[in-house]
Structures are given as C-alpha cells and as structure tokens.
Amino acid sequence: MAETAIITRALTKRYGRVLAADQVDLEVPVGAVCGFIGPNGAGKTTVIKMLVGLTPPTSGQAEVLGQPAGPGMLGALSSLGYLSQDPRFYEWMTGREFLRYTGSLYPWAERPLTARVGDALELAGISDAADRRVASYSGGMRQRLGVAQALMGEPRALILDEPAASLDPLGRRDVIAMMGRLRNLGVTVFYSTHILEDVERVADHVCMMRAGRLVRQARLRDLLQQEGSAAVQVEVHGDAVELIRRAGTLDFVERVQQDPSPDGVARLWLSVNDPQRARSELPRLIVECGLELQLFRVGAASLERVFLEALAGEIDRQPVAAGAEADRWS
Secondary structure, eight states: OTTEEEEEEEEEEEETTEEEEEEEOOEEETTOEEEEEOSTTSSHHHHHHHHTTSSOOSEEEEEETTEEOSTTOHHHHTTEEEEOSSOOOOTTSBHHHHHHHHHTTOTTOOSOHHHHHHHHHHHHTOGGGTTSBGGGOOHHHHHHHHHHHHTTTOOSEEEEESTTTTOOHHHHHHHHHHHHHHHHTTOEEEEEESOHHHHHHHOSEEEEEETTEEEEEEEHHHHTTSTTOEEEEEEEESOOHHHHHHHTTSTTEEEEEEEOOSTTEEEEEEEESOHHHHHHHHHHHHHHTTOEEEEEEEEEOOHHHHHHHHHHHHHHHSOHHHHHHHHTTO
16 A cells, blocks of 8 residues: 555445446555546546545445545545635635635644645745735636645645636646646645646546546556557548548558547548558548548547547447436536
C-alpha cells in the first residue's frame, strides 16, 4: 500500500435497479496526477463520493492512503482534501476569510493557520484577490479558491470532481497549472473530467469510465505508445460505406471508426500500424471509391482516440440503454 494512494476492489453502487458503479477496480500511485475520465454520467462522481465517504458502497472495498474509505473514514480524511463538482462559498466573505474559516476545521494540521492560508493563496494564484469578497470572483478564481480550501488540512492526496468544468480556457489553464505544482510538492491528485485535452497536458496516469464500468487504466505514456500505432484522420465528402469496408480489409489498418458529422462530410478515424503505407495507399483508395478528399492527417495516437476505441469495445459488449439509465445517478 505504500506505493498506492487510492485502491478499490469490486467497488459497486446500486440505486434500486440502477447500477451506477459496477465492480470498479482502481489503483492510483502515490504522487501521481490521475485523470479520471469519462462522458458525462459515466459514474465518476458516484465513485468519488464513495472514496470520500459521502456515499456508502453497495459492495466492494476502497482504501485511501492506506485507510478504509467509508462513513467512518476519519483516519483517511486527516490526509485527504476534497473539492466537490459544484462547490459553494460564503459570498460575503473574502477569500482569506473563507480559507481561515475552513482551515480552522482541521485541528490536526501542524502548521499555524496563517501560514497555511498564505501558502494556499499563493499556490492557487489568488493572493492579489485574497481580500476581495468571493462574490466578485470569476469562475476560474472560485475554482482555484475551491482547490485552496481543499489544501487547508495539509493533505497528502486531493480528490477533485470536475475542477475545470464550465471554465474558459484561461481558467482551465490555471487549474491545470496548479495541479502540476501540487504534484511537484508530492501530493497525489485524483481528478475527474471529460476534457481529454487537459488530461494530456497534466496527468501521468489515466482511468477511463463508461456506464459505471472502469474500461481501462494505465500510465498516460503507455496508452499513447501502444505498439507504435498511429491515428489517421480522414474527412471525405460523400457516402463512406464502401471506403470503410475496403479499408477494414487492409492488413495495416487495425480499426476504422466513423464520427457523426453534418453536411454530407464523413469523418473517419483509422488506427494503423504502418503510417507510411497509410500515407501512400489510403488516398488512392479514397479516389477509387469516388470520394472527394477534404482532410487527411496522420499523427501519433491521441488520448481521445484511445478513449473512443476503449468505449467502442464497451459498447460492443453491453447495451447502451443500461449505461443511459445509470447516467441519471452519477
């Protein structure tokens, strides 16, 4: 357990007939920034609430920093910080006053309250606004204040639920930069999101959820270096049914997927094991199928493509309707 900050075994949450979390087995290394990714309603919030003791599991087990998670997890909470998906603040307080108030709720913290407040404000990048009322804060500043309050107990791990949700690009950048600084301080950060671009910028470990199930987990670099495969993005004008059929028979093409797209444009993603052959043979095939090529791009596998391929495998194995029902509870 010394090397694992968060671990779950067959963690399950059922609301009546709805299975919101299904046999989830997580392992988050100590000191990692772990992106917990999945579509809206995948069950991420349900899992997080079980980890921080807000929701009891139906079955299974979870440990945070070596302590059992659950309603009586006082031992784990002393080393854990948490930010909910939709944090609320006392708007009439200043940022400094709010942090002093929340900091007073952690009697076990070793350092003086004033020092903790100052450090949290600096780390969050809101020292200049510390004495302004929270009511005047922008969305990004509120999120940073939320992360700062989660630091007031001097935690060794942070669990953040959608910390960059509803933020503009500058606000997201600030929150991501803060998570990077926390990692440099040795703090484990486990955060949920559906913004895959942000995960690629800061995370070094990834866990993927869909419809209550954990579909993959690994180090980010391992996911993006799978057997030397490359991603090919193709956009053509016309019906791509014949192109998809013929491309699927080529020995260097591992997978073909089509994304929904308007205006008669077919957008395809192909996973290939020979990028050079893809560059020379696929454009010729497109012409042979009588299609107008609008975009052809070959690049390294992105987290988006890895994630969509993982989801495609899950869709093949279970009805979408079951996931849609579970989405209402996450």
